[in-house]
Amino acid sequence: MTALFALATSLLWGLADFGGGLLTRRTPALTVVVVSQSVAVAVLGAIVAATGAWSEAGPRLWFAVAAGLVGPVAMLAFYKALALGPMGVVSPLGSLGVAVPVGVGLVLGERPGLLQLAGILVAVAGVCLAGGPQFRGGAPVQRQAILLTLLAAFGFGAVMALIAEASTTLTGLFLALFVQRVTNVAAGGLALYVSVRRGTPALSPAGFPWASLPALAFVGLADVAANGTYAIAAQHGPVTVAAVLASLYPVVTALAARGLLRERLRAVQAAGAGLALMGTVLLASG
Secondary structure, X not given: OHHHHHHHHHHHHHHHHXXXXXXXXXXXXXXXXXXXXXXXXXXXXXXXXXXXXXHHOOOOHHHHHHHHHHHHHHHHHHHHHHHHOOHXXXXXXXXXXXXXXXXXXXXXXXXXXXXXXXXXXXXXXXXXXXXXXXXXXOOOXXXXXXXXXXXXXXXXXXXXXXXXXOOOOHHHHHHHHHHHHHHHHHHHHHHHHHHHHOOOOOOOOOOOOHHHHHHHHHHHHHHHHHHHHHHHHHXXXXXXXXXXXXXXXXXXXXXXXXXXXXXXXXXXXXXXXXHHHHHHHHHHHX
């Protein structure tokens, strides 16, 4: 179950990052974050009301609040980095956040077996290569893009660690995700207000991207679903395994770019995807 839900997490995050990166090229990143997360709040609010999840309220929700404060900063930094590009560098660097939950798992006493340790090393190497790092001859990488990506990576890793601690039951998870997203929107909305007050437009010259609303909704819902599947994966198995499998999302982003944008996979990307798959098999079998 851990492998299944963790791989679902990587699929959802990969598609959400692909969509968010594209949207940010036409709409300010902060607006993309606030609108997409607002859709998630509405859907989660209905789920919480229907399941009576409010009965699960407790001190653990402070982990969800913390994740909600860190999340918008990480998403904003990552979307801005994707807009600056090149994606072939930004995407694999973003997966370095896996070090945070893996470190937490090791501190808490988890010790992966030899086969799982080999799978972790192979999968992480595959993730880094699957993004297609441009060692030579590629587009220049702005220092700002690198710094933003590293900030986002740490934030994503922190959110993974926090949301895994925010609940112990399924209904409690719905409530935790709702609280996290409400905090996301509140923090992101405040940042957007400050940004507008300072003269930065909240929208592109074309106005509100109504045509992009379905895509914005998908980004928000896929992201929150990924948080949920990761929390389930972390609760049913070693965090070290769940976190590494969930970090395979750059492979999904690269494949989405190949399938939808007709971007060609370079040899290094194909090799990385193969290594990531091999690492996944080792982790699941260990």
